[in-house]
Amino acid sequence: xxxxxxxxxxxxxxxxxxxxxxxxxxxxxxxxxxxxxxxxxxxxxxxxxxxxxxxxxxxxxxxxxxxxxxxxxxxxxxxxxxxxxxxxxxxxxxxxxxxxxxxxxxxxxxxxxxxxxxxxxxxxx
Numbered sequence: 001x002x003x004x005x006x007x008x009x010x011x012x013x014x015x016x017x018x019x020x021x022x023x024x025x026x027x028x029x030x031x032x033x034x035x036x037x038x039x040x041x042x043x044x045x046x047x048x049x050x051x052x053x054x055x056x057x058x059x060x061x062x063x064x065x066x067x068x069x070x071x072x073x074x075x076x077x078x079x080x081x082x083x084x085x086x087x088x089x090x091x092x093x094x095x096x097x098x099x100x101x102x103x104x105x106x107x108x109x110x111x112x113x114x115x116x117x118x119x120x121x122x123x124x125x
Contacts, residue, residue: 002026002114004097009119016087016123022080022097022116031055033101035073035080038109039121041093048107049082049095060106065091087123094118 007021020037027033036051050061050071059071070083080097096119098112105111 002099004099004114004116006095006097006116006119009095009121011122011124012087014087014089014123014125017083017085018087018121019084020082020095020097020119020121022082024078024080024097024099024114026114027054027099030101033099034103034106035071036098036100036106036112037071037080037082038096038098038112039091039093040096040118041090044093046096046109048109051100051106052080053103062107084121087121089123089125092121092123095121 004022004024010018032055034051034053037049038046040046052059052071052073068086072081097116099114100112102111
């Protein structure tokens with residue numbers, strides 16, 4: 001059973017930084033899985049922010065966060081991180097961590113079987 005628990009989000013002004021974390025359990029039978037971050041703004045669809053592979057450490061990012069957000073994974077602690085810098089008001093939304101054993105189309109929420117509860121990030125102008 002895979003479970004994911006996210007840290008509390010927060011509120012910052014534009015240009016500020018936040019770090020989210022997600023502690024997960026499970027995946028005792030394989031190291032070939034991916035951990036991702038998604039977000040959802042009110043009235044919009046859930047969108048992929050980025051992901052990292054547990055087995056190879058490779059990352060993928062959405063264009064709208066490249067150069068500003070960094071995803072990392074502490075394998076020993078089974079903790080996923082999302083460092084968010086230069087935040088913009090349009091980054092506001094619920095942020096979710098997710099896990100998948102399916103490697104294709106990383107940005108598609110349907111490819112992730114396991115989800116955290118979500119945490120709110122608010123960026124004010």
